[in-house]
Amino acid sequence: MQExxxxxxxxxxxxxxxxxxxxxxxxxxxARLSSLAETRSKSEFAAIFxxxxxxxxxxxMRLGMPLATAEEVTQEAMLSVWRKCHLFxxxxxxxxxxxxxxxxxxxxDRLRKEKAVEYELPEEEPDPDQRDMAExxxxxxxxQVAISGLPESQxxxxxxxxxxxxxxxxxxxxxxxxxxxxxxxxxLAFSKLKAHWGEE
Amino acid sequence: xxxxxxxxxxxxxxxxxxxLPEGMALLVACHLHWCPACRDRxxxxxxxxxxLLDSIEPKSMSANALDDILxxxxxxxxxxxxxxxxxxxxxxxxxxPLHSYINTSLDNLPWKRLGYGVHHIDLNLGSxxxxxxxxxxxxxxxxxxTHSGNELTLILRGSYSDEIGRFSAGDVADLxxxxxxxxIVDTDQDCICLIATDSPLKFSGxxxxxxxxxxxx
Numbered sequence: 366m367q368e369x370x371x372x373x374x375x376x377x378x379x380x381x382x383x384x385x386x387x388x389x390x391x392x393x394x395x396a397r398l399s400s401l402a403e404t405r406s407k408s409e410f411a412a413i414f415x416x417x418x419x420x421x422x423x424x425x426m427r428l429g430m431p432l433a434t435a436e437e438v439t440q441e442a443m444l445s446v447w448r449k450c451h452l453f454x455x456x457x458x459x460x461x462x463x464x465x466x467x468x469x470x471x472x473x474d475r476l477r478k479e480k481a482v483e484y485e486l487p488e489e490e491p492d493p494d495q496r497d498m499a500e501x502x503x504x505x506x507x508x509q510v511a512i513s514g515l516p517e518s519q520x521x522x523x524x525x526x527x528x529x530x531x532x533x534x535x536x537x538x539x540x541x542x543x544x545x546x547x548x549x550x551x552x553l554a555f556s557k558l559k560a561h562w563g564e565e
Numbered sequence: 566x567x568x569x570x571x572x573x574x575x576x577x578x579x580x581x582x583x584x585l586p587e588g589m590a591l592l593v594a595c596h597l598h599w600c601p602a603c604r605d606r607x608x609x610x611x612x613x614x615x616x617l618l619d620s621i622e623p624k625s626m627s628a629n630a631l632d633d634i635l636x637x638x639x640x641x642x643x644x645x646x647x648x649x650x651x652x653x654x655x656x657x658x659x660x661x662p663l664h665s666y667i668n669t670s671l672d673n674l675p676w677k678r679l680g681y682g683v684h685h686i687d688l689n690l691g692s693x694x695x696x697x698x699x700x701x702x703x704x705x706x707x708x709x710x711t712h713s714g715n716e717l718t719l720i721l722r723g724s725y726s727d728e729i730g731r732f733s734a735g736d737v738a739d740l741x742x743x744x745x746x747x748x749i750v751d752t753d754q755d756c757i758c759l760i761a762t763d764s765p766l767k768f769s770g771x772x773x774x775x776x777x778x779x780x781x782x
Contacts, residue, residue, distance in 0.1 A: 407635055407638060410635075410638065411631060411635060414631060414634060415631070418626050418630065418631075419623030419624055419625050419626055420618050420619075420621050420623050421618070422623075422624045422626060423621045423622060423623055423624040424617075424618060424621055426624060427621075435624075436626065436627060436630065439626065439630075440630065440633065440634055440637075443634055444634065444637065444638075444641055445644075447638055447641055448641050448642070448643055448644045449643070449644045451643055451644075452644065457608065458608065458611065458612065458615065459612070459615055461615035461616070461618045461619045462611050462612045462614065462615025462616075462618075463615075464615075464618065465611065465614040465615045465617075465618045466611055466614070468618075469582070469583040469614065470583070472583060473583050477587075477692070479586070479587040479690075479692050480587055481583070481590070482587065482590040482591045482593075482594040482662055483594060483662070484593075484594040484595075484597035484598050484604070484607075484662060504612065505612055505615060505616055505619070508612055508613065508615075508616040509616045509619065509620060512613065512616055512617070512620075513620075523613065524617075526578060526579065526582045526584060527581075527582040527613060527614055527617055528617060528621075530582070530583065530584055531584060532579065532584045532585070532586075532763065533575065533579060533584075533715070534714060534715075534763065534764075544714075544715075544741060545741065547575075548573065548575035548741070549575075551574065551575040551578050552573065552574045552575050555574040555575075555578060555609075555610070556574070558609065558613065559609060562609055562612075
């Protein structure tokens, strides 16, 4: 006797469970990063390090840093996680996004020898965008799905910009297309991502 | 502040990806300081980076990396969070990121005369492109010009008008080579703006057309 083949519904259910698991993972990193500020626990930091350092290193290597420097800059970025974790606000970003910005700034300092300019909120103005943590991870999950669904030409400029640190002019030169086309591809990609983000 | 002109999404994505030269990143940070709508868009653009970091293929760290960093933690002091109440009162036309570069009010800057009705301060950032403050007198018009590369302008005080519209304090003009325009200062007040470009010092764009007649290039 033959067993019934799994139906499409079951497959979807499996995908849903996998996505749910990823979302929980993301939530838990944000929660653990938030609590690190209070506990200053080295074992907690070690857990965060084990997950994020290899990702940060991979990102830094793609930006074009040689292996030895990439490892050193990753250590600097992870030390800034320890120094700045009390500034992490899970209502504003997920742990991954926040650590991405720290690694990015470290690379601007090291690769270009420039100062990374951060924006500051004006005095006494509450930030209007108070999403809760769970909402953030849902949004990022959608963001990932949306990125993987972008047409090749848009995904390519997105990767060259974020992962290879190329300026729009450098991308235009590399792909042999006008600067305006690079920007319009990025604009199109961004509007698709925003649609998934649940706005506009 | 009633802001009507904002950045192109592509510019905010470059800021989030960390690929803008320092001067342009400074200008973006200044506008963000004033503009909640663009801050929101930057958060989305940064989340693209977060999503990419989540899906990246990890590269393992060397065997002693964890021990090494754990041994360094005790020497690291938490970064002091400068709360708004501690910070100095800034002039309302100098956004905080700019203040850390000029450390004074716009009126106290050692403005250098470029020519009739035009003064400037070069921030001398030494990065790719140029970053300057420009002070233009009422009624002064800039010759019709186009741009090569990207040029960002943030109005700090006063206003000007061109074919695109009227730009006043807080507004940004986010232009590239496709735009032709002729700005004119349209009130009885000086217009002070921050201008940043990403092309190497090549006298073109708004700055170039202003400077060319006066320094003979």
